[in-house]
Structure formats: structure tokens, C-alpha cells
Amino acid sequence: MATMTVKQLEDFGRTRLSKSFFMREFLYSEISQVHGIPNIPDDPDLAIAAGRALCENVLEPIQDRLGRISVRSAYRSFAVNAKGAENRNQYRCAVDNAACHTWDRKERGFMGATACVVVTSFVPYYERTRDWTALAWWIHENVPAYADMEFFQNLAAFNIRWFEDPAYKQSITTHVVNPHTGDKKSLVRNGVPAIEGPFARFYGPYLESVGSAGQSRTR
Helix, strand or coil: CCCCCHHHHHHHHCCECCCCCEHHHHCCCHHHHHHCCCCCCCCHHHHHHHHHHHHHHHHHHHHHHHCCEEEEECCCCHHHHHHHHHCHHHHCCCCCCECCCECCCCECCECEEEEEEEECCHHHHHHHHCCCHHHHHHHHHHCCCCCEEEECCHHHCEEEEEECCCCCCCEEEECCCCCCCCCCCCCEECCEECCCCCCHHHHHHHHHHCCCCCCCCCC
């Protein structure tokens, strides 16, 4: 398990990952707090590199267009994730989160990073419509650097991942019923959308509700 002095951890937390995000906001973990396990990377440089790629390529483009992103959960050290996996029924942590929530471990030689976030401007629309797909389709068309998205019921929070492997196929999965189809099927699987685009018909009303022009790029 990695250790740092308070001063070292303060300096690490001040690391700027992109114009809007610093490392410190990605380090909070309820598992770490409750079980007293430091959420500190074994390889700080790799964690910074992966986190920087996530922020610059995925989170900043979302925040630039849709407004403030709130980070719910992000980096998990190997030790913290192991505790979460040990209590999987309670904490729902994957056994292996390398290049996902565990930013400082690679998967098949590729680095990656995941954060669970809430798009603040989307919450009122979601609470009114329960249509999480509006946000999913907007990101799919406008933020091509994402690797995976996984949507949850509370606040339409979602895991979003950046992954270095250029051959990786995108996916969008959900734990929430799709109001358009009445099921929980993936919107995107192995890089292929379940329906044909463009998808502005799904996210247009949301953009109108926040006063955004939201021009999409057809993929």
C-alpha cells in the first residue's frame, strides 16, 4: 500500500489535470473513509497521466457545453478497490478495476481512467422526464473520446471512461429503464449504436431546457 506524508498528499492533490480539474477532487472515497484505507496511488505518475487524459479528452468537453460536472466517485487505489470487491454485494466494486477506477494500473498494457459524475444541468430534466438517454446520446455524438458509459438511477449519475487502446469498442450500458423502449438494454455495444443516428431527437429537448444550441456531430 502506498504512503505519503500530509505535505506530499497536499502537493499531489494540487496537481492540475486540466483547465478545470485538480487531482484532489478525484481522491475522495467512502470506502476509504469508512475502512481507514488511504486512497493513494502506488504509481502517482501513471494516475496523473490517465486522469489528465480523462479530464482533457472527456470531462472538459462535457463541462464546456453542458455546465458544471460534479464528481461522485473516481480514483480507487488497488487496496480500496480490493475492499470494495470483497464486499461486492454492498459496494458493487469490480474485482479488477485496472485502467478504470484504478487509474494507476494498466489493462493489457494500456492506461485508462473512469469517473462517476453528475452533470448538474441535466438533473432537473432527468427528474422531470426520467430520460437518461438524452445525456447519453449527446455525449455519444459530441465526445468521441469516451470508451464506456454506465448510467445509474440516482441523479442520472454515470461512470464514464477514457481508455488508451485505439481498438477498444465503445459501450453505453444502464441500470435504469429506457423510457423510450421500456427495457435496460445497452444503447451502444461493441461500438455499434442500437438504433441509427443522428440522435438530436433524443437530446434536443434537454438542450432547449438549458438554453444550449448544442450542435451535434454526426458520427
